[in-house]
Amino acid sequence: MAERYDLHCHSTASDGSLPPAAVVERASRQGVTVLALTDHDSVAGLEEASRAASACGMRLINGIELSAMYMNECVHVVGLNIDPEHAPLRRGLDEQQRLRAERAKTISDKLEKRKIFGAYQAVMQASAGGEITRSHFADFLVAGHYVSTQQEAFDRYLSKGKPGYAPTCWAGLSEATAWIVGSGGVAVLAHPLRYRLSLKWLHGMLDAFKLAGGQGVEVVTGRASDEEIRVSAQLAQKHGLYASLGSDFHTPEQPWQELGRLAELPPGLPPVWRLF
Ligand code: AMP
Ligand code: MN
Ligand code: MN
Ligand code: MN
Numbered sequence: 001m002a003e004r005y006d007l008h009c010h011s012t013a014s015d016g017s018l019p020p021a022a023v024v025e026r027a028s029r030q031g032v033t034v035l036a037l038t039d040h041d042s043v044a045g046l047e048e049a050s051r052a053a054s055a056c057g058m059r060l061i062n063g064i065e066l067s068a069m070y071m072n073e074c075v076h077v078v079g080l081n082i083d084p085e086h087a088p089l090r091r092g093l094d095e096q097q098r099l100r101a102e103r104a105k106t107i108s109d110k111l112e113k114r115k116i117f118g119a120y121q122a123v124m125q126a127s128a129g130g131e132i133t134r135s136h137f138a139d140f141l142v143a144g145h146y147v148s149t150q151q152e153a154f155d156r157y158l159s160k161g162k163p164g165y166a167p168t169c170w171a172g173l174s175e176a177t178a179w180i181v182g183s184g185g186v187a188v189l190a191h192p193l194r195y196r197l198s199l200k201w202l203h204g205m206l207d208a209f210k211l212a213g214g215q216g217v218e219v220v221t222g223r224a225s226d227e228e229i230r231v232s233a234q235l236a237q238k239h240g241l242y243a244s245l246g247s248d249f250h251t252p253e254q255p256w257q258e259l260g261r262l263a264e265l266p267p268g269l270p271p272v273w274r275l276f
Pocket of ligand 2: 009015040133135250
């Protein structure tokens with residue numbers, strides 16, 4: 001039987017709405033046979049996901065999605081087949097998680113200056129011990145009718161340059177990549193066309209990423225158009241990177257990023273799972 005891969009998704013360990021076991025069960029129902037759970041700066045969901053995967057005969061790849069800085073931009077590096085116990089990775093995650101907690105307080109303070117109160121308590125409650133992300137703030141702003149959609153929350157409050165934006169100095173791209181590679185994992189640059197980087201800068205970033213040990217790039221992501229897939233495939237080819245694919249699933253309420261609902265990798269690209 002041909003495998004069906006989905007190598008990027010989220011659970012309640014970060015900004016997903018389903019607990020890890022429910023993500024695995026949903027993926028299995030969607031026909032996925034190899035799933036990587038890749039929560040933002042967290043490996044907390046992997047044990048539960050792994051148990052659920054054994055129970056339904058699915059292969060779980062231990063994963064993560066790290067926030068990292070390239071120049072002054074935040075980019076995302078997915079780690080696949082990592083060892084979640086690897087000490088340097090764990091130390092790195094402790095620091096990333098400290099930054100997330102600190103940033104949550106800063107964003108809340110900034111929103112208060114705009115007379116928006118109660119954000120901190122709300123995101124603490126909603127994240128329930130998982131990592132706090134800007135998605136939690138977006139949900140809070142929607143629930144309080146400050147905006148009508150998550151997208152509007154980002155556009156008006158949470159994106160760079162907006163009143164609720166808190167600049168954060170995540171690990172450098174090379175450092176984050178080294179944590180993944182050092183733990184035995186494969187580092188994959190996530191959704192390359194979702195950053196505010198020109199093509200020229202993207203090429204520069206991929207050079208730096210490869211130099212640091214990065215081996216893959218996401219060519220197919222949940223919402224990608226045919227044109228985006230084509231451009232991403234060219235990036236992979238030009239830089240000699242393996243191609244990955246993942247839905248970036250967060251919640252059943254966003255059906256455009258459903259588990260396993262993915263275009264196939266364009267022919268001729270080496271798939272990242274060759275490295276597992
Ligand atoms: P953070 O890592 O805390 O900055 O949060 C980033 C997360 O917010 C991403 O993984 C997405 O899930 C979500 N996100 C980022 N930008 C947007 C956007 N423009 N619209 C909707 N969700 C977004
Ligand atoms: Mn997210
Ligand atoms: Mn991402
Ligand atoms: Mn993601």
